[in-house]
Amino acid sequence: MVNSLSGMIGREYLRVSARGERSITEQHDDNSRASAGEGVTLGVPYSDQGSASPYAKHARGDFDRLIADLRSDQFKAQILWLWESSRGSRRVGEWATLLDLCEDYGVLIHVTSHERTYDPSNYRDRETLLTDGVSSEIEVRRLSARTRRGIDANIRDGKPHGICPLGFEREYEIRRGKRVPVRQYAHPVEAPCIVELFQRVRAQDPFCEIERDWAARGIVGRRGKPLSAQTLRDLVTHVCYLGLRCTKGGTVQAAWPRLVSDALFYEVQQIISDPSRIKGNPGGAHYALTGAITCDRCTGPITVRYRSKEINYECKRGCWRVPKSDVDEIFIGDAQEPGVILSYLGRRDVYQILDAEDSTGEAAEIRDVLAKARADLQETEQAQPETMSEERRFARRSERLEVRIAELQERQQKLIRPASLSALFQPGPNVAGRWESTPLAAQRAIAALLLSPDVIGQPRIRPIAAVAKSATMSERIRWVRA
Template sequence: MTIETTGLTAREYLRVSVDRSGTERSPEEQHAEHAETAAELGITLGKPYKDIGSASRYAKKARDDFQRLMDDLRNDRFGADLLWLWESSRGSRKTGEWVTLLDLCEEKGVRFYVQTHERILDPRNGNDRRTLLLDAVDSEHESYKISKRVLRGVKTNLNHQDGARGHGICPFGYTRTYERVRDAAGRRVMRPTEQAPDPKEAQAVIELFFRIRAGHSMASIERDFKARGTVGRRGKPMSAQTMRGMARRVAYIGKREHKGEILDAAWPCIADFEGASYNGKPVTVVEFTKVFHEVQKILDDPDRKTNHSGGAKHALSGAMKCDPCGEPETVTYRKAAGTPQPPAYQCHGRGCTRINKEETDRIVLGVIFAYLARPDVYQAITPQDGGQELAAVQAELAVKRADLKETQEIEPETLAEDRRLARREERLEEEVGQLERREAELTPGPSPLAALFDHGPDIEKRWEATPVEVQRQIARLLLTPEILGEVRVKRVADSASDAAVDRLEWVHAD
């Protein structure tokens, strides 16, 4: 029976698809073919629904527009005669989800146009409904087969004799080589053979970790990378969010994570190449690994705050307090009779004190510089390592890791030996875990002063070369009663004069 289509309206649900020839069809390509067919049939296409995520029952990412489609059908907001799909599996590979969609369309009188079937299918028609349901069953089974193939590939990579080798997308900072082989089904596939640091990208990764360790904000690193033209794999500047995810990847220390377990990988640490450096200084694998773990502590810190306002501008803002009320002093700007006045620190609460910024900076920074110029300061206020206990733990940890690796590589000759080795491996894994936790406890967290002492002998030049947000951390660290003293700004009426030197009071712990 020929169905009159002229004057009908339709809305598409678009999602990345692979056709029978193995060619991937993007949403844009699907829409182009839909539009051509719709024009031939006299059907008007409305606003489409579009998702990138998988429709597989094994998918983990939500499909926002699919949920919007379902909600629109339930609430009579769909507003069209047809739901247009490239193929049935584009709707869902989950049979239950697909049946729910069919029932909704049947209830609301919405029919399907499936591009690969080249016809309209009505869920109220028994034969059409059977066709659509069989499509769903076939799609779900195909999804199952794909999932099994992927899991087999992952397992093969994890059990590779050289350790877990590359699988999935090659991380930024590395380059990967492949070989063409045949899989268990006889299909020709590309299998990764080697993953090694790409010197140019790897330098950016090393810089990212060292700068986070030094106290730089993600936003400031993002701005610097963008200004220098450092881009990601897609040729676009890397966002702070992207770099935050990169900073969590154990791949950069030659490890990989599988179901919560950290495994040795076949690829080397990102710093394992000739010329690896930061700030003009060579970087070793051991040093980078240490920095990596320090960065994890920084990112795990619940008190860590991220500045979303575009970056800190004044080192001492918030580091001093108003003497009358105890509120922090922040930088403000005023005009008198339309003329801009010199910037000043002002009580952030009631505005009960105000003091010239330039004069105050000269005095307070002078005290900070004099203190930091002392040779004993760095050791005195930088957290020290665990000393001999840390060295002993690390030595024992190296022995246990080697023992564990050797145990895992032994091929048992009998069932009894296999059980014995399994018990030994479990015990060693537990001991290694305990030692790693103790090593983390004994390893000091990074100090913002580390960045300051990396720049050279002249303290003022080092300060100028340090990002403002790190300067602010250092000022707040030092301007405390236990170290240099808490700086309080007094009222002019409570001071010997209106000069900053008379209005600044240094409150010490004793």
């Protein structure tokens, strides 16, 4: 123990990690009174806001600066002043490093709550400080284990935990001075909005369009701000709307009601995971057929070009160029002469064909496995590794899960449709008029669904060199069917 500190300079390390702990200002006031009583002048302090436990997710910038200053002999003081020893660190290794550096550079450590100054080079003082460090870490780990047991029990029972998801409301009760959720149920205003969101995504409405529409209607998030397109996309991936809760081993049945059906939820997952889906602002897509027709020579995509007041479809690699109106007449047409797509949409029997379920049940089985794999991937990506080896293990696991998900999606798409036709376009009269009023994104989805090898057939336009010079536009189209 040091007898006299009068005339020395001290520098504080101040830290607060949670509400309810003494604030940095209060710690500084206590330290100032104690230092004045010892005749010590306090210099510029180091201060952090954040946890110092082994489970902390964020770095402590000023603690790192304190360590760097000690190592480079830039500390410029004789005393490190702490409000209590746990403010320094709750990690034994980190705390021991701090003591070693203070010993190497002759820096004393004063702990205000102990009303005592320690010399790290004195074995009895060092024993006291090291014991404090061990006690601080053990207390954090004991609390973490107790909390983890409670969380695991809630997970197994499907009880709500964490932030209440949009679309739900909770009842709470006070236990030991804390608000504990006891029931989660559908929010009378938000839940219908969540159902609408899923339905609109299934109908191929772009997220940016839904964002603008909801902002205009005053539909906002919990903080009173409009929901962004990315937030809306994240919402439709949450299995909580199926009445499920994610766990480390997959999902468990939750204690709250579902908001959407399995069929609607998994159709939406297929739609948003489809690599051909337009991302972001759909302003670059202006035509319904460009994503469904290909070139017969190079099998590449087509585009639209304006040449001398004429609008043409062209192969992107320059294999051919044809008038857009001729192609649209064949595939779309009008009320008097409906084309291939409008004629097909006018048949009531096609909806039964396209909506047929997989009779073997394999699609449902793949759907469940895929949901578990996605939940596992999300949990792995959100994990906080504590060591380099653990980080590499998480990275390898993520790669394996991504490959697995891609394989499952490919198998799933072979068994069921990317989306139900009835969700995009209902059967009934005035097909041409309703087609004109259908959003472009939905028109493109319908065209891609119908103009596929296992439905109407995939149309490929042949270059003029591959057909007779007198060939009509219809004769230049080669249909590829399953």
